[in-house]
Amino acid sequence: MIGKKELKNIRFALFSTLTLFSKMGIRRDLFGKNTKFYIDGLCFTRGVTMRYLYGILLAGMLTVVLAGCSEPTESKVQYFEDKNLEEAVRESLGLENNGDLNEENLAMVRTLHAFEREIESLEGIEKLENLEELVIFGNELEDLSPLLELDQLESVDIENNPLDLSVGSDTYSVVRTLTENDVFIFIDEERFTLDMEPSRGVFYEVMNGENTVYLLGSIHIGSEELYPLHDDIEAAYDSADVTAFEIDFTSVDENEMAMLAMQSGMLEDDESLKDYISEEDFKRLAFLLQPLGINDSEILSGLKPWFVQEALVTLVSMTAGYSPELGIDMHFLDRAEEDGKDIIGLETVEDQLALQDQLALETQGQMLSETLQEYDTLGDELLELISMWRIGDTEGIAELRAPAGDEPEDYLMYFDALSDERDAAMTEQIEAFLNGEDGYNDGDTYFVVVGALHLLGENSIVDLLETRGYEVTQGANQPPLEVEDEEEEE
Structure with a gap:
């Protein structure tokens, strides 16, 4: 409280x-x-x-992590399948285009605003192991299952994505599971109704x-x-x-x-x-x-x-x-x-x-x-x-x-x-x-x-x-x- x-x-x-x-x-x-x-x-x-x-x-938590750039490594690891998602993570960390992502600075991200960026995949988001609030409305997402790997997640906005929210669908099951785990979800109410x-x-x-x-x-x-x-x-x-x-x-x-x-x-x-x-x-x-x-x-x-x-x-x-x-x-x-x-x-x-x-x-x-x-x-x-x-x-x-x-x-x-x-x-x-x-x-x-x-x-x-x-x-x-x-x- x-x-x-x-x-x-x-x-x-x-x-x-x-x-x-x-x-x-x-x-x-x-x-x-x-x-x-x-x-x-x-x-x-x-x-x-x-x-x-x-x-x-309006409500919502924005945590911007002003992390300094880490020392460059000889080879860069690709953490995210979707380049637009990676760009959003970089911006949240205050990294320049040539700044390297690593497990240490990814763990610092607690809030991510990635709305209206044409993101098609969330693969790799589990690397944000301390992510608490996620805003991904207005993208091209069809699969939310990677969100189930985020143990610290408290709220997520998934509005305006081409999701199949019909009863029995995979996405419906993901949303139900997140809700049961006390994750607060912003969702298209006309397509998905919670009691x-x-x-x-x-x-x-x-x-x-x-x-x-x-x-x-x-x-x-x-x-x-x-x-x-x-x-x-x-x-x-x-x-x-x-x-x-x-x-x-x-x-x-x-x-x-x-x-x-x-x-x-x-x-x-x-x-x-x-x-x-x-x-x-x-x-x-x-x-x-x-x-x-x-x-x-x-x-x-x-x-x-x-x-x-x-x-x-x-x-x-x-x-x-x-x-x-x-x-x-x-x-x-x-x-x-x-x-x-x-x-x-x-x-x-x-x-x-x-x-x-x-x-x-x-x-x-x-x-x-x-x-x-x-x-x-x-x-x-x-x-x-x-x-x-x-x-x-x-x-x-x-x-x-x-x-x-x-x-x-x-x-x-x-x-x-x-x-x-x-x-x-x-x-x-x-x-x-x-x-x-x-x-x-x-x-x-x-x-x-x-x-x-x-x-x-x-x-x-x-x-x-x-x-x-x-x-x-x-x-x-x-x-x-x-x-x-x-x-x-x-």
């Missing part, structure tokens, strides 16, 4: 200030082809439309007279494994007249939002990211962030530390196969728009971006350096966070709300603004829903989706509503109810 202190780097996935960023695009003329940035935990996607340029945290309990999440009901408000605590990234959701949640959405989200992205101009976010994330001309982190950290960031198109040191040096930290979390997220459009808030926002339900935004883009400037650049730099130090465990932290949400572990998630206790004073003030102050403001609006005030109608049902930590712990929305005398009932905390036959004769 990962402790509260270790989870602090990714708990923002439950607050969603950066849900903004998952809807925001960083323009390709700055960061390369088809780059998509998500920031509330942050998210980068693989070709998601511009509509999702502002979302949340899973519906996600319970963080869900509450509040009633006042004829008015009902349902509160759903979101995690702002997701995968198909988050669905289906508990029947209570689905029924609440279906019954709602009005839906409310932290930001109503359906009414936001995406180009304007992108410009605002970029302006917020850029340093002044006479400042550099190197002023706030070490040269060693800067070089590592420049290497790690290449997959996001941030491959120019001049561009990187002009970004604020908080922005770079979100990019780093984005990178971890994307390698694990998570995306913001499968996050809970985007899932219901899209449905509400398609279903023609009324949509309300509780905050604005400007509100959320303004929070970032409350944190001193020096503190931002310190946090970025700490995130780099813990980079190799971020994927594990994110996986645990999502697992807690799936099973409805509200007590465990609530522990993440309180700062770890060793943060600078300006960080504590920032965290208060991120959590307590925002929760107080959103509670005022939810009270208006419950009381039919400020133009809201009596008799309406509201379905409100906010970051999960906004509903848990002291001074949260739920805590404030209970303090003010409202009865708040937790839902989705029992196994799904059996649906009764509505055709029974009276």
